[in-house]
Amino acid sequence: MWLTTKDGRHFNTDWMDDDEKKKYADIIRNEQEAVSRNIERIKDPSKKSPYQIWSEGHLSSKDTITEQYKAGNISKEKHDAVVSKMNAEAQKIAESMSDNFGNSDLYKTANGFVLDDGSKKIFMDDDGQIRKMPVGEMNTAHTKYHINAKDNNDKDRQISQNKTEAENLKNLELSKPVFGGDYKATPEMVQIVGETAKKMQEEFPILRKSFNIDINKNMDASGLVWDDKGIELRGATLKHYLHWKQPKEIEGIVAHELTHVIQERLIRQNGLPKYIFDGESKNYIDSIWNRAVERYVKDNPKFTIKEVNKIMANTYGDGGHSRMGGTSIEKMAVAVQQVYRGYGKVEIGKYVIEELKKEMK
Numbered sequence: 001m002w003l004t005t006k007d008g009r010h011f012n013t014d015w016m017d018d019d020e021k022k023k024y025a026d027i028i029r030n031e032q033e034a035v036s037r038n039i040e041r042i043k044d045p046s047k048k049s050p051y052q053i054w055s056e057g058h059l060s061s062k063d064t065i066t067e068q069y070k071a072g073n074i075s076k077e078k079h080d081a082v083v084s085k086m087n088a089e090a091q092k093i094a095e096s097m098s099d100n101f102g103n104s105d106l107y108k109t110a111n112g113f114v115l116d117d118g119s120k121k122i123f124m125d126d127d128g129q130i131r132k133m134p135v136g137e138m139n140t141a142h143t144k145y146h147i148n149a150k151d152n153n154d155k156d157r158q159i160s161q162n163k164t165e166a167e168n169l170k171n172l173e174l175s176k177p178v179f180g181g182d183y184k185a186t187p188e189m190v191q192i193v194g195e196t197a198k199k200m201q202e203e204f205p206i207l208r209k210s211f212n213i214d215i216n217k218n219m220d221a222s223g224l225v226w227d228d229k230g231i232e233l234r235g236a237t238l239k240h241y242l243h244w245k246q247p248k249e250i251e252g253i254v255a256h257e258l259t260h261v262i263q264e265r266l267i268r269q270n271g272l273p274k275y276i277f278d279g280e281s282k283n284y285i286d287s288i289w290n291r292a293v294e295r296y297v298k299d300n301p302k303f304t305i306k307e308v309n310k311i312m313a314n315t316y317g318d319g320g321h322s323r324m325g326g327t328s329i330e331k332m333a334v335a336v337q338q339v340y341r342g343y344g345k346v347e348i349g350k351y352v353i354e355e356l357k358k359e360m361k
Helices: 018-043 050-056 059-070 076-097 155-171 187-203 235-243 247-269 279-299 305-319 328-341 349-359
Strands: 002-004 010-012 104-108 112-116 121-125 142-147 178-180 212-216 225-227 230-234
Touching: 050 059, 050 076, 050 112, 059 076, 059 142, 076 104, 076 112, 076 121, 076 142, 178 187, 187 212, 187 235, 187 247, 187 328, 212 235, 225 247, 230 235, 230 247, 235 247, 247 279, 247 328, 247 349, 279 305, 279 328, 279 349, 305 328, 328 349
Parallel strands: 178 212, 212 230
Antiparallel strands: 002 010, 104 112, 104 142, 112 121, 225 230
16 A cells, blocks of 8 residues: 655555554644645635734734824724724734633734733744744734733633622622711612612622711712712702602712722722822823723724713713813713613713723732
């Protein structure tokens, strides 16, 4: 019996023992499978090597495209379309590298790609093989893309994750908020505020440590006060919504102010300066908001990042306080407020809630 390899070599197998025959049969089968895989890649674009995906998408020119747009050489529509395609292709490459990763950065390197989620790095060569990263590979890295965590639709894994989260919540002691203030709050008022606070404590572990809720008489119209130790609410505002039978508006107000408590506790958790409206602390809150907006726009491409920011800024104070509303600090609080009161022009609140939870240690 004669066997022929891909490069044309002929072997007469009559003199071979069984082990020798198996060895050459395996060589030929492997070669045939490799040829078959290449044919499949040609037939199916999704089977292309990551380097093909990368080069065909011109991904390394993202900065150039942005510079051309800023210089007025290409339209916003063209810029957005090209960048959107680049981001999608980068996401495709990242997902081929790992079935389970958090928010990560994807780098193109001299020999392949590196996916870095902050705790670990995965290296894949240009042909799509996951292997040990060559020494000094990150020194050749360029063109970084931020990759959002892959949505996991695996039902069993989701059930397991839900169980784990439920157990974690059960194991965290929930300390009731302490009510105070000089306003004679009605039992219904205290009940609505207290139940909303409890809901948020259950959803956000960082609120498990008790905080103060003061309901006061004399405050400015804009005088809702907060820090990491608690919030101050205007009794007349709560009374107004109770009179008009709008308890969901009260829930929204409480959620808004407690979002600020979350922000304050996060900056302290991370050892950042206490003044939240400036410097490192402001930049930190901005980064959380920006991630939420980027994810929202990706899922809702009819909006741009600029449009979302404008809508949320003008929503603050029912459109009357756009200067303060323009901060990420307030836009984030408005987004959570909309979730708790049950409506909003842009449904970005769930994205903000997810990003806030990711930050909690």
